Amino acid sequence: MKNGEAIYFIRKNKGYSQKYVAGDTMTQGAYSKFEKLNSEIRHSALMNILNKLEVSPDEFMYIKQGYEHSIKDKMLNKLFTLTYNNTEVLQQPLSEAEIYLEENDDILIKDLCLVCKSLIVLSQTKDIVAARVSLYKVWQRLSQRDLLFINDIYFVNFILYLFPLETALEIKKFVYRSIDKYKNFRNIERLKVNMAINMTLLLIKEDRYIEALIEVEEAIALCKRFSDYKRLAVCYLRKGICLNNLKVTKGDQWISKGKNILIAIDELKILNELEDEVNRFNKIL
Incomplete structure (x- = not known):
């Protein structure tokens, strides 16, 4: 669909009049021409119309593309x-x-x-x-x-x-500064989950288990906040690896919890990959 056609579709389904949607943005005649002929309008005018229709630009593009992503x-x-x-x-x-x-x-x-x-x-x-x-x-x-x-x-x-560990640590700081700029945008803090999980693995590879444990605890808190069970399972396995290598006896319990989550949600491919990881890095059994 073109812009005018998509706007017409949304407006009619919401039961709004042309006069209401046009508001102070343009005359009703200009608005009608936009809908019927798909005539060009200013970007600011389109944004005002979408606001009146209570539709975000992202949702508009999704509808315009036939309820599909590009x-x-x-x-x-x-x-x-x-x-x-x-x-x-x-x-x-x-x-x-x-x-x-x-x-x-x-x-x-x-x-x-x-x-x-x-x-x-x-x-x-x-x-x-x-x-x-x-x-x-x-x-x-x-x-x-x-x-x-x-x-x-x-x-x-x-x-x-x-990346090499020290490079990755610096990159993480850079990325976190950027994420903080977007803190109220689309649950962008979910990305901190992956970042913490990735840092955990890099630290485990360098035998820096205390630092890895700090990273994984941050990731666990975020996974619970967002109900992200696949990544929570990864966190639990890596937490168990850290605890075992620090000679803390509860490590195997966390590894079992992680595996059980993946079995419960039928993510067996991920489980196989992680079992290989446990075999490589879980030095204290």
Whole structure:
């Protein structure tokens, strides 16, 4: 649908008159022409109309596209909602992105391709040095900014665990400053869950279990706040690893709790990946 057509659809379904929606923004005649002929109007006028219709710009775009996300948004969502590194799942947004780029010049989707390729390399080879090659191209561009925007934050958050620990700790501070700017926007603090989880793994790899425990406790609190059970399970397993390596006897209880959550919500692929993680890092059994 075009803008005018979509606005007409929303207005009619809400039962509002043209006069009411047009308000002080434009004459009723100009508004009627906009709806019927899809004529162009100022962006500020469109925003005023959406406000009168009680519809956000995001919801408007979703309705306008036939109650679907755009192709670009679908690709980004597939990547950003990936809970654990999975070659098969990563291949789909990568293939879609490569097709999309044949007809569109899009920096963000180019970054998506680089990130997917890096994560596939890591999944297939376990070679983190090789996986970083493409990621540095993404980070080189983003690091030039004084402030990260929403998609930037998602990208950095998604690849944080591939950086060396001290670099990742500095990147985390940078990202948190940007997240704080968006603190009242779309539950953006959910991203702090992934960030804390990623930092936990990096710290575990360096045997810095007390610091890892602090990170994972922060993540657990956020997971409970947002009812994010998949990530809560990851947190519990990593908490158990930390406690066991610190020679605290309750570690295995937390590992069992994490596994049980994943079994209960039928996330067996994630469970298999995490069991491998437990075998590698759970040194004190």
